Amino acid sequence: MITVSLSGLVGGRVGVSLAVLPATIARAHVAQLLADGARPSYLAPHAEWVDARDVPAQCAAEVVLTVDGPRGTAYAGARLRVHLSFPPAYPAHPPLVRFGSQLHHEQVLEGGLVGPPFYAALGWERKPARHVRTVMAEVHQLLVAPLPTGSRLSRATYLRIAQLQRLRTHTISAYAPLRTHGALFAQPPALLAGWVEPRVLAACDARDDAAIRSCVHELAPGVFSLALFTPALCGLLLDELRGFERTGLPASRPNSMNRHGVIVDEIGMERLMDELRVRLVCPLAEALFTESDQGGSHSLDHHHAFSVTYTPSADTGLDMHHDDSEVTLNVCLGSRFEGAGLTFCGRFGETTYRKHIVTYAHQPGRAVLHLGRQRHGADTIVRGERSSLIVWARSSSYRARAPDEPPMHQRVAPDLCCLSYTHDIDYETWQELPPGVVGKRERLAKLRAMGGG
Ligand SMILES: O=C(O)CCC(=O)C(=O)O
Ligand SMILES: [Fe+2]
Known part of the structure; x- marks a missing residue:
């Protein structure tokens, strides 16, 4: 994760300074938004709000708004989430702005944080706006065109981010006319009935923890599996991934250990992945894990989503590791294979670390859900081909709070299958x-x- 120092602007490292804003101030903001009455096209309140009355006095105050992608830009048609977090020093310091929807923009940093040019354009230091609409208007402007870079980032860092973002958008637009199944790229995205197991979707939409738990099987403490994708969705995704590979377009590989697989957010499926995270992973995580494990409600605010593929002649398996996620969703897409199970060991930072807890046999359409720090690895594939879609769901607020490195517990004799x-x-x-x-x-x-x- 890139951490940028914005000291002077928000009083500390980005992501660290949220917290402790009396609920009354947050409430005042919501009231102000309502009082503004006129709803500019970029502001779509109500549905997306974290109601300020739910913000406990000692908690970060955050409102989640949406901004509609401006016409004529790469974001047209998308409804993007924008999180505004009010720092303790508010209103002397501006709210921290973070996109809660995956997006590629040369001034948007890892985790959706908007970069320094945004704050420079906002000019809060010269004239505190105290007006959420002003902030949202600047967010809208950021999407229309990159802002002038009165940057506090080092030039090298800025150029690196900008270049990476341009590369991603280049692949997305080059692939757009070659897509096999347009529905997977729809803006706004649809989790079409017929794509996700109806019972799970209904339970998640209703945020009904008991109903969610009734759809889920606990394979071992903290490792869950459930029927999630229908054969139709598995088929569409497999087709599309194969189609993309055939184009030979440049693609970033998901991580240092997988050479076959693509970051699906970087071929144009970022809206669908947002939808999966918000409508499925968030409610599942809330129902199945404790708040201290994953940052709590509304907190899985960004992700890294990719596919992996194993065959006996290419990537044959995956060494033991834990994920750079708070919560991981791993859905097997297919197709026919032998071996390639998923072996779980204890959690990083706990005494069970490197002790075998369960080996799971993937089945097409079924998902596994686990914490990122749960150690796991993919066993060697024996025959056929297995592909999975993996969503590493991340929480910026959890990351801001989490201690740097939990203790390693490496002195306890490990189970050999758990070694990396x-x-x-x-x-x-x-x-x-x-x-x-x-x-x-x-x-x-x-x-x-x-x-x-
Ligand atoms: O192959 C699998 O099921 C797991 C892959 C995985 O753990 C990862 O890519 O992080
Ligand atoms: Fe993993």
């Missing part, structure tokens, strides 16, 4: 490395030697 040659420096203490693999110990020694250490 990529991540565990003590791998060779317990067993031999797989043929051809360089262990972490040797990699670190080489790095030190190169650094002269």
Whole structure:
């Protein structure tokens, strides 16, 4: 995650300074929005609001608004979520603005945070606006065109972000005329009846925890599985991913361990992935995990969504790891395969870490839901091909609060199937490395030697 210092603007590191705003102030904002009466086209209140009355006195005050993508831009047709969080120093300092919808824009940083040019254009330091509409108008303007860069980011950092965002938008627009199933890219997105198991969708839409739990099977403590995607949706997604591969367009790979798979947010499916996160992952996570595990209600505000594919001749499996997510949704899309199970070990930072808890056999359409810090790995595929869609749901507020590194608990003897040659420096203490693999110990020694250490 990129962390940017905006000291002077919001009084500390971005993402750290939310908190403690009396509910009365938040309420005043909601009242003000209503009093504004006129609803500019970019403001669609009501449905998306976190009602200020729900904000406990000692909590971050946050309102979630939506902005309609301006006509003639890449965002036209989309209804984008915008989170405004009021810092303790408000109104001397402006609200912190974060997109809660995945979007590619050269001034929007990791996690949806808007970059410094936005605050420069807002000019709050010169003239505190105290007006949510002014802030939203500037958000709208940001979507229409990049703002002048009176930037506090270093130029190099800014150029790197801008270049990356341009690359992503280039692939999205180059792929647009080549799409196989337009419905997967619809703006606004539709989780069409017929795509998701109706009982689950109804329970999630109703935020009915008991109904959600009745759809879910707990494979082991904190690891859940449920029937989620219909064969129709699995088929559409598989088709589309194969179609994309055939185009040979450049694609970012999901992470350092998967070479076959794509970041689906970067081929144009970001609205559908938002919808999956907000309508399915958030309610599922709220019903199944504790607040301290995943940041609580409304908090899974951004994500990283990608596909993985295993075959005996390409990526054959995935070494043990934990995810850079608070909550992970992993849906098997298909198709026919043998092996390629998902082995779970304990959680990072807990005494169960590196102890085997369950091995799950994927089935097309079924999803697994677990915390990001639950260690897991994909067993070697024996025959056929397995693809999965994976959504790493993330919470900015959880990340701002979480301690840097929980203790490792590496002294307890691990179960051998839970060891990771990529991540565990003590791998060779317990067993031999797989043929051809360089262990972490040797990699670190080489790095030190190169650094002269
Ligand atoms: O293959 C799977 O089911 C798991 C993949 C995974 O854990 C990951 O990509 O983070
Ligand atoms: Fe994973």
